Amino acid sequence: MVAVEKLVQTYRAFAANGASGAPAWLRELRDGAIARFDALGFPTTKQEAWRFTSVAAITETEFTLAHPASRIPHLDVIKPFLLGDGPRLVFVNGFLARSLSTPLLDGVRLDGLAQTLVDAPDLVHRHLGKYAAFADRPFAALNTAFVHDGAFVHVPARTVFEQPIQLLFLAVPTGTPLVCHPRNLIVVEREARASVVETYVALDEGVYWTNAVTEVVAGDGARVDCYRVQRESDRAFHVAVTDVHQGRDSIANVHAVSFGAALARHDLRGTLAGPGGYLILNGLYALTGDQHADHHTAIDHAAPHCESHEYFNGVLDDRSRGVFNGRIIVRPGAQKTDSKQTNNNLLLSRDAHADSQPQLEIYADDVKCTHGSTVGPLDPKALFYLESRGIGEVEARRLMTYGFASEILNRMDIAPLREQLDKIVRARLAE
């Protein structure tokens, strides 16, 4: 509990100091959130949702709350992570680096959350904290308590914004382990359209902790494409919550790729709140060494006539461990729900491990829900098939593993991003 007390103390200093100028509603939100975190404490493996994932390594590390970095990396350093010339926000240790960013203020608003709280507080107030509930989620509570900076994206009604918007979160080493709590709010109003790429990368193999929350709202008839790429340092901790809230007849394509961090946990929830909604969750985790990644997804069919498709593939090598929990909730009255879930895990080593748990909670009778999960090594029949065509064993294994990952990457619409990720997968296979 020492860790919890320390964080509460840090919060008091934060609330009294830098955050004291915030509007009353925000101060209330933060105070409520830290109180909730204090009550919940860190999760333990005795709790169902954390059965396979211990956060002891986080509680045992002493983290300092990140502050705006004194040195901002040069543009050349971040170029390899950028996807062309589209608008972007770049964050260094959780704070907006304005000199590397290209905010938009006309029509579509793309800016740091801290700045938007000053410029358009009412717009933020309307949405912030409305979707990422923290009553039973300690890390979301902690993020909400320390809410300060992050990305704010607002696409007004009937605006079609074609270029992908990139949100790049850089971890820059400072000597001591830092914690940052990026908070992102992406609002795509009715009949509007946008795609957003949220990338977490490290410029150094340091120990730090990212505790992120992203709230996404798709208004009635809107379409939002969200891409999330986690490439943290192999020694880092990454805990994240993504909540996608969808209106009537909206489309959300949500992609999540996890390559980095010693310990990663991503809670991804999509809520189909209006009839006719369509949701895709498409995820890949590719782990090596002693990496541990836990994806807890939930699709909440709260309205009738919605469709959801979920595809998560795990590629697990060495002693890594992948956890997948896929919850599908069909609320009473959500008739004609069509929901499909698959989770396939490829074990490339004897010491790799995967846990896959579907969790269906269906309270309506006229629905179609299917799920399937697999855990296992490369299929020997497929291996022989490739060998019988002249492809050697090493290359055949590589090809099959690549295909397993590509299956997920091929569903992504942004070609430069797909190529970037494809390159990472290929580089890993060449090792």
Add this chain to the structure above:
Amino acid sequence: MLEIKGLRVSVAGTEILRGIDLSVRTGEVHAIRGPNGSGKSTLAQVLAGHPAYTVTAGSATYDGKDLLALKPEERAREGVFLAFQYPVEIRGITNSYFLRSAVNAVRKHRGQEELDPMDFLQVLEAKLKAIGWDDTLMNRPVNEGFSGGEKKRNEILQLAVLEPRLALLDETDSGLDIDALKTVANAVNKLRAPDRSFVIVTHYQRLLNFITPDVVHVLADGRIVKSGGPELAHELEAKGYDWLRTGAMVS
């Protein structure tokens, strides 16, 4: 081209092939027929190098080389091709990517330059044209969601592109309706060549109504019990297999 002598093969301790002798000359088409469980598919798979089977005795020589000493991929690079009875799905890999990888593995083995995607596309188009097919299967993941007919067509397409010298067809007609059967048989006929031999394993006569073999063998209980010309196939169609099986027991 292929010389099999006294071949005995077991799987999981059970003997399936109990002394096979077979000689296939360059350019010949041999059909191997026999009842279910006679060992026809085992023979085809052993020749391709399937790891589940153990050769306990005998030999198989291909172009003077000890075929059984080669790994499956080495056999393929040397020109042996097996059209699978149950083609396998390779998820996430398109047919064209897969085929190019296979073609390049063979080319590399022969000391030829590997083909880039554009060059390969040209080769592929020429092959498709030669057998009269379109490229609808090429950009789909290998065998994933393919119908039975599409899977078998895909095997023959691979045969066309990889240009083997010895093609083994394992129950290629199973699961095909009459139109698909004709399509596949026509393509095989177009791929017959003086320097290419075929061994066609099939339970039924129907594929052989379209592909006329030079030699027909009957396999029963792990042995070749009778060999003859195309007329033997028709005799089998009329009389079934039982008369031969009884004969085998007696001898």
